[in-house]
Amino acid sequence: MAYRSTERVKARLSASRERIIAAALAIMAGHGYAGCSVAAVAERAGVATGSVYRHFPTKAHLFAEVFRTASQREVDAVARAAALEATAADQVSAVVETFSGRALRSPRLAYALLAEPVDPAVDAERLTFRRAYADLIAGYVAAGVASGELPPQDPELTATALVGALAEAMVGPLAAGVAGPATIPDLIRFIHRALGVSP
Amino acid sequence: MAYRSTERVKARLSASRERIIAAALAIMAGHGYAGCSVAAVAERAGVATGSVYRHFPTKAHLFAEVFRTASQREVDAVARAAALEATAADQVSAVVETFSGRALRSPRLAYALLAEPVDPAVDAERLTFRRAYADLIAGYVAAGVASGELPPQDPELTATALVGALAEAMVGPLAAGVAGPATIPDLIRFIHRALGVSP
DNA sequence: GCAAGAAGTGAACCACCATTCAGTCCTTGC
DNA sequence: GCAAGGACTGAATGGTGGTTCACTTCTTGC
Known part of the structure; x- marks a missing residue:
């Protein structure tokens, strides 16, 4: 026994792995x-x-992880922004603003994460991405319903539908090229109506 | 000059073409x-x-046309159902019911048309599919706003967001397998709220 | 019936790209 | 310094499936 991987090597390996994901x-x-x-x-x-395959068994595995990482980053940013707000209406506004703002700032990435044709195995990861947003929103909606701020409704369905509305409203502009953030206030108004926020 | 394609041949050619699309x-x-x-x-x-290539220059061209045909059929069915209604609220309800009903009846096709990973050139066709739905809905919304049935809003944005909500609400179930139509009434309630239909 | 030319065929071709692997370089513990 | 074994390399491999093309079959007008 003349070789047993040591901390230093492990660190280098994981650094490689991270570099691959970042690339x-x-x-x-x-x-x-x-x-x-x-x-x-x-x-x-x-x-x-060949070294890529020392870290990931297939390309799909690599990109599943890439999607997971990128999605988590997005969801975290949105959650962080929403957490600063107190009412369901403001929380959801923060979600829309943060989501759209980030998407418009990195349109190519946003398009890839949301809608670009990818390997089916990677596509599956997208479902969990959207699910994560939906869960986040569902929490705010449920709280809003519980407190009486929002009318009774199925928070899951509302959240799913909102995620769809949000994604759709972004994908068109993203695919077309430059997207003006002009519609964001309108989008928020739409979403508040959909939630039943009283004016 | 001893050959010039005649009507009979033209008909046979176009029948072939149709059979390929149908297949x-x-x-x-x-x-x-x-x-x-x-x-x-x-x-x-x-x-x-090889005969496929006598009718379509590439696979992508063939499937662009397949998507166009299938989409048109869907949009027509939805438009026909909606045209029977008088108010924007009922028209949009008809859209949702028809769209969902058809999707749940042909889930594999619906999934392919809505969300399955496809060649980018074919994917582009999907945008026009969604656009067609959005245009349809936008018309009803605009009329509703004009008549005072609905509050002031940007019909384009509302329609786009509704299409997204509708698609998202269907894609989850379609990807997961069997989908109960149980949520459709809830979905309609959500959409009415989003439109600002007064209860 | 025949020549001209189009339509139809399907096995072979080929581009692409993920994946592999035999060889080389490093790291470790003694 | 050295043997053992892992890490790294990148050119070669292989599978897939869209596309081609030399050949056959069918149509047409005379």
Whole structure:
């Protein structure tokens, strides 16, 4: 027994792994999933193509993790912004503003995360992304209903529908090119009506 | 000059073309886009693989047309149902019911049309599909606003958001497997609230 | 019936790209 | 310094499935 991986090596390995994920994310943000060949990711990460497979069994596994990471980051940002608000109406407003703002700031990435054609195994990860948003919103809606701020409704359904409305309102502009944030206030008004926020 | 295509031949050609499109649609309804190799489509249509390319320059062109056809059929059905109603509220209810009902009756096809990963060129066709629904709904909303039935709002945005809400509410169930139509009344309630239909 | 030319065929081709693997370089513990 | 074994490399491999094309079959007008 003359070799047993040590802390230093483990750290280097995990650094490599992170670099690969970061490279994949960077390419997605620049050229979408379509630009993400394994070779391109490896080159950007500064490793050989084959080395990618020391960390991930398949490309789909890699990108499942990439999507998970990126989605978590998005959901966290949205949750953080919403947590600063007190009423369901304001919490949901914060969700919409943060979500849209970030999407408009990184349109290529947003498009890749939301709607770009990807490997089915990666696509599955998107469902959990959307689910995470829906769960977040459902919590605010449920609290709003409980406190009487909002009329009775199924928070799950409301949340799912809101996520769809939000995504759809963004995807059009994202696919078309430049997207003006002009519609965001209108979108918030729509969503408040949908929630039953009393004016 | 000893050959000039005649009516009879033209008819046969266009019949072939239609059979190919129908075959593609049938396979989509059964096995999704994933099952639609050119060879499979050709076999089902009763022609040789190469013959497909006498009618369509690429697979993407073929499926762009398949999507266009299928989408038009869906939009027409929805429009026909909505046209029977008089108020914006009822028209939109009819849209939701017809859309959901048809989707739940052909879940595999609905999933393929709405959300299954496809070639980017085909994906582009989906935008026009959603746009068609949005335009339809926008018309009803605009009329409702004009007549005072609905509060002032941007009909385009409302319609886009509604399409998103509708699609999202269906995609979850469609991807998961069996979908109960149980949530449709709730969905209609949500949408009426979103439109500002007075109770 | 025949020549001209189009339609139809399907096996072969080929581009693409994820994945592999034999060889090389590093790290470790003694 | 050295043996053991892991990490790393990147050119070669292989599978998939869209696309082609030399050939056959059918249509047409005379």
